[in-house]
Amino acid sequence: MIEFELNGEAVRTDDDPNTPLLWVIRDTFKLKGSKYGCGAGLCGACTMHVDGVASRTCTLPVAAVANRRVTTIEGLGTPQDLHPLQAAWHEHSVPQCGYCQSGQIMSAAALLASNPTPSEAEIDAAMSGNICRCGCYPRIKKAIQSVGDTSLAYNAAAGREVNS
Amino acid sequence: MSTVNVSRRKFLGTTAVVGGGLVVGFSLSGCSRAPLPIEKTEGSLVPNAFLQITPDNVVRFYCPRDEMGQGVTTGLGTLICEELDYDPVNLDVAFAGVHSDYGIPGAGIQMTGGSGSIRAHYEQLRQVGADTRALLVEAAARDLGVARERITTADGHVLADGERHAYGRFVATAQTLTAQEGAPLKAPSEFRYIGKELPRIDSIAKATGTAQFGIDVDIPGMHHAVVVRSPVAGARLKSVDKTKARQMPGVTHVLEISSGVAVVAEKFWQAKTAAETIEPEWEDAPLGAVSTQTVRDDYQAGLQTDEGLVGPEEGDLDAGFAAAETVVESEYWVPYLAHAPLEPMNAVVKLENGEADLWTGTQSPTVAQGLVARFAGLEEEKVRVHNAYLGGGFGRRATMTHVIEATELAVATGKPIQLLWSRADDMRHGVYRPASLMRIKAGVDAEGHLSTWDAARVGGNITPDSIENLLPGLFPGLDASTVTWMAGLSDDLTKGWFADPSSVEGLHADYDFENLRVTHTTVDHGLPLTFWRSVGHSYTAFAKESMVDELAEAAGVDPIEFRLSNTKNNPRLHNVIRVAGERASRMRPGAGHHLGFAAHHSFATDVAQVAEVSVSSGKIRVHKVLCVVDCGTAVNPDVVRAQMEGGIMFGLTAALYGKLELENGAIRESNFHDYPILRMDEAPEVEVVILDNGTEPTGVGEPGLPPIAPAVANAVYLATGMRVRSLPFDLEASRVEGLSQWRVPPRDPFWPHSGRV
Numbered sequence: 042m043i044e045f046e047l048n049g050e051a052v053r054t055d056d057d058p059n060t061p062l063l064w065v066i067r068d069t070f071k072l073k074g075s076k077y078g079c080g081a082g083l084c085g086a087c088t089m090h091v092d093g094v095a096s097r098t099c100t101l102p103v104a105a106v107a108n109r110r111v112t113t114i115e116g117l118g119t120p121q122d123l124h125p126l127q128a129a130w131h132e133h134s135v136p137q138c139g140y141c142q143s144g145q146i147m148s149a150a151a152l153l154a155s156n157p158t159p160s161e162a163e164i165d166a167a168m169s170g171n172i173c174r175c176g177c178y179p180r181i182k183k184a185i186q187s188v189g190d191t192s193l194a195y196n197a198a199a200g201r202e203v204n205s
Numbered sequence: 206m207s208t209v210n211v212s213r214r215k216f217l218g219t220t221a222v223v224g225g226g227l228v229v230g231f232s233l234s235g236c237s238r239a240p241l242p243i244e245k246t247e248g249s250l251v252p253n254a255f256l257q258i259t260p261d262n263v264v265r266f267y268c269p270r271d272e273m274g275q276g277v278t279t280g281l282g283t284l285i286c287e288e289l290d291y292d293p294v295n296l297d298v299a300f301a302g303v304h305s306d307y308g309i310p311g312a313g314i315q316m317t318g319g320s321g322s323i324r325a326h327y328e329q330l331r332q333v334g335a336d337t338r339a340l341l342v343e344a345a346a347r348d349l350g351v352a353r354e355r356i357t358t359a360d361g362h363v364l365a366d367g368e369r370h371a372y373g374r375f376v377a378t379a380q381t382l383t384a385q386e387g388a389p390l391k392a393p394s395e396f397r398y399i400g401k402e403l404p405r406i407d408s409i410a411k412a413t414g415t416a417q418f419g420i421d422v423d424i425p426g427m428h429h430a431v432v433v434r435s436p437v438a439g440a441r442l443k444s445v446d447k448t449k450a451r452q453m454p455g456v457t458h459v460l461e462i463s464s465g466v467a468v469v470a471e472k473f474w475q476a477k478t479a480a481e482t483i484e485p486e487w488e489d490a491p492l493g494a495v496s497t498q499t500v501r502d503d504y505q506a507g508l509q510t511d512e513g514l515v516g517p518e519e520g521d522l523d524a525g526f527a528a529a530e531t532v533v534e535s536e537y538w539v540p541y542l543a544h545a546p547l548e549p550m551n552a553v554v555k556l557e558n559g560e561a562d563l564w565t566g567t568q569s570p571t572v573a574q575g576l577v578a579r580f581a582g583l584e585e586e587k588v589r590v591h592n593a594y595l596g597g598g599f600g601r602r603a604t605m606t607h608v609i610e611a612t613e614l615a616v617a618t619g620k621p622i623q624l625l626w627s628r629a630d631d632m633r634h635g636v637y638r639p640a641s642l643m644r645i646k647a648g649v650d651a652e653g654h655l656s657t658w659d660a661a662r663v664g665g666n667i668t669p670d671s672i673e674n675l676l677p678g679l680f681p682g683l684d685a686s687t688v689t690w691m692a693g694l695s696d697d698l699t700k701g702w703f704a705d706p707s708s709v710e711g712l713h714a715d716y717d718f719e720n721l722r723v724t725h726t727t728v729d730h731g732l733p734l735t736f737w738r739s740v741g742h743s744y745t746a747f748a749k750e751s752m753v754d755e756l757a758e759a760a761g762v763d764p765i766e767f768r769l770s771n772t773k774n775n776p777r778l779h780n781v782i783r784v785a786g787e788r789a790s791r792m793r794p795g796a797g798h799h800l801g802f803a804a805h806h807s808f809a810t811d812v813a814q815v816a817e818v819s820v821s822s823g824k825i826r827v828h829k830v831l832c833v834v835d836c837g838t839a840v841n842p843d844v845v846r847a848q849m850e851g852g853i854m855f856g857l858t859a860a861l862y863g864k865l866e867l868e869n870g871a872i873r874e875s876n877f878h879d880y881p882i883l884r885m886d887e888a889p890e891v892e893v894v895i896l897d898n899g900t901e902p903t904g905v906g907e908p909g910l911p912p913i914a915p916a917v918a919n920a921v922y923l924a925t926g927m928r929v930r931s932l933p934f935d936l937e938a939s940r941v942e943g944l945s946q947w948r949v950p951p952r953d954p955f956w957p958h959s960g961r962v
């Protein structure tokens with residue numbers, strides 16, 4: 042029996058401890074927002090946060106998240122209560138087929154949490170593990186920058202230091 | 206091993222192969238005998254197959270085409286909303302089930318592809334919106350006791366006597382009225398939504414993980430299946446030891462199906478883990494003797510036969526070459542490619558009480574329904590298709606082996622089955638963009654006219670293979686032998702009688718050729734082929750636009766000027782070249798960067814692109830792409846831009862990395878480490894310029910792709926002095942292979958091969 046925190050709630054599972062977290066989340070907890078694209082850590086479609094760190098969960102055994110905090114796209118925001126990145130995704134009409142976008146947004150959210158105003162090179166570095174077969178990259182980048190800019194403006198208005 | 210099949214027969218003009226006998230008339234009122242596959246909410250209005258309006262003013266749109274990223278729900282929804290006077294952003298979209306009312310107007314079947322959805326539905330869905338609005342206005346006139354003429358509409362509301370009432374208020378009365386057809390449509394000057402920058406209507410669902418893809422379907426009692434297939438396409442199972450897999454946790458069945466050995470378990474991971482213990486033995490198959498080098502050698506032999514079917518032919522080649530001042534001849538090679546949509550193939554099938562339900566993301570609900578019917582032994586009417594969002598299509602999701610597999614397993618196990626392909630399954634057991642070897646010999650006269658064009662292509666054919674995959678689902682009632690016969694017929698036709706139009710499209714158009722010939726030689730090793738984003742144009746544009754650049758240089762003319770002076774008969778293409786050329790002249794490429802140019806017409810749309818490229822230590826970097834497109838009326842300019850961006854990235858992935866290698870008949874690549882996809886740090890900035898000329902809309906899903914490879918190749922030439930005539934670009938290999946050397950062609954008016962046929 043493995044226990045962990047899923048989107049703020051304590052959960053437990055008796056799935057085989059070697060089962061990748063992705064399949065436990067999708068098939069046992071029935072949260073389908075995180076996707077399977079490659080199963081080998083190559084595409085980022087399965088990205089979730091484990092203790093706030095963007096992680097490829099298709100290769101991460103569920104045993105590895107025992108007693109840790111897991112956040113999925115469902116825990117980031119909802120259609121009624123969008124995370125700023127999700128709002129930016131809508132505003133910039135980022136998604137095409139949409140299949141990669143949960144993973145893209147989770148990677149971007151982890152980036153902005155540690156670096157609210159990333160440079161273009163920092164965005165490239167943080168996002169290059171996420172494949173978009175539809176080629177939404179220019180829009181993904183713009184959407185991340187727009188949220189970064191907002192937080193920059195917010196931080197400046199509040200007289201805070203921003204790490205850039 | 207070679208299956209070169211050559212013969213010398215002519216065909217007159219280009220003949221499109223279309224399925225016959227499928228045309229079903231469209232009726233707004235859904236008066237086809239079969240009931241509409243719509244769940245009607247109590248008290249709501251269903252005026253036709255496309256709309257349901259509830260008393261609380263929710264407008265649900267039953268989208269007849271499949272959403273694979275191209276923005277079809279937004280585009281088609283906008284058409285309806287324009288005439289209905291309803292904000293598209295508020296539209297509630299559902300994917301239509303299977304019904305004749307949802308067929309492509311004029312074609313009957315439900316299939317999405319060919320960049321044709323907006324074109325096909327442009328009139329029809331605006332009419333649906335206009336007629337529905339007229340019905341609501343009539344109902345409002347009665348309910349409010351106001352003359353129809355004094356009623357206007359906006360944003361889902363009726364405006365009368367200074368009061369605003371939601372449409373929903375009138376649905377009860379509207380249900381008692383007979384819907385009329387043929388309400389007048391707006392003039393383009395009155396458009397409020399068409400042509401405007403509106404957000405996509407599916408972006409919130411897709412940004413929150415709430416959009417349901419086929420893979421996300423989860424129904425009670427569902428079991429998960431994984432299939433182990435032969436590494437060589439077409440090989441039959443010889444033997445398999447199932448004992449070990451049967452004892453693995455969660456496994457309920459291990460059984461043989463038409464495509465291989467299936468493992469069924471309670472959870473996906475259990476099925477996958479158990480499937481890894483299975484090591485079947487396979488019979489030999491003809492493809493087993495084939496490797497990439499065999500393919501290239503056989504194609505080369507095909508090109509040397511000097512035979513082949515003659516496609517479009519005009520004028521007099523001999524005279525043209527005799528009069529030419531400059532003659533250039535080059536060969537171009539492109540490899541097999543996988544579509545690699547990010548969502549691997551999957552399907553859920555449930556059989557119960559002599560009926561079936563299928564959940565999948567498909568490019569053809571009609572074919573999907575037929576396949577379940579055929580393999581479950583049911584009538585088509587007993588099969589409900591629940592289409593979902595497609596995690597990418599690109600042509601791949603019109604072939605549905607996965608639907609057949611899931612159906613066979615649901616029949617065999619009696620359980621609802623979710624079948625999922627792994628990424629490696631998708632890479633190795635799919636259907637592919639054909640490899641092609643092309644040769645173009647062209648002549649420019651003393652005045653700079655590109656007058657003479659002799660093009661040849663060798664490879665497998667796209668249409669017959671695709672027909673073979675579609676037929677069993679299109680005609681579920683036909684027995685297997687008849688289906689095989691029909692498929693064989695289309696294969697024979699394109700081998701022996703006329704060039705498959707899909708195989709050579711784009712190789713013989715766009716410029717003002719006076720003397721033209723296209724020859725085609727079918728050499729097919731049996732790897733299954735199908736449509737791949739932009740189909741034949743995905744490789745013919747590379748050959749054509751590379752050659753045009755070579756010719757311009759040989760003739761000593763600027764490549765953009767050269768294109769302009771040779772597209773007088775194609776004013777729309779001429780115009781995108783002109784605009785892109787003017788913009789290119791104002792671009793300021795960085796130090797060591799070079800601009801390459803290409804233009805191409807496909808799916809009724811014209812596109813010109815300028816690629817800003819640098820090459821350092823053999824690595825090609827594309828910094829920026831300028832894309833000028835004329836697609837008639839841009840129903841949603843932002844979606845048009847997105848499709849151009851996406852087409853460019855897709856084409857760039859193919860140009861820089863895309864190739865599948867055959868080793869003893871098996872595909873070597875398995876995942877994104879050896880079949881790389883462009884990533885963010887390699888993606889160029891893209892600027893899209895839309896020339897909206899107000900004419901009927903034309904395609905956008907595919908036309909952004911064809912020009913990018915040649916635009917980059919032409920820039921690489923400027924950067925390195927090397928003509929790269931082989932995809933994907935590999936500067937080192939090209940140097941060795943000699944497909945890349947730039948040579949000034951002999952200016953011989955009597956080119957030695959000019960009397961080839």
Ligand code: FES
Nearest residue numbers: 078079084085099
């Ligand atoms: S599915 Fe996990 S990285 Fe691709």
Ligand code: FES
Nearest residue numbers: 138139141174175
């Ligand atoms: S939107 Fe389709 S894979 Fe990214």
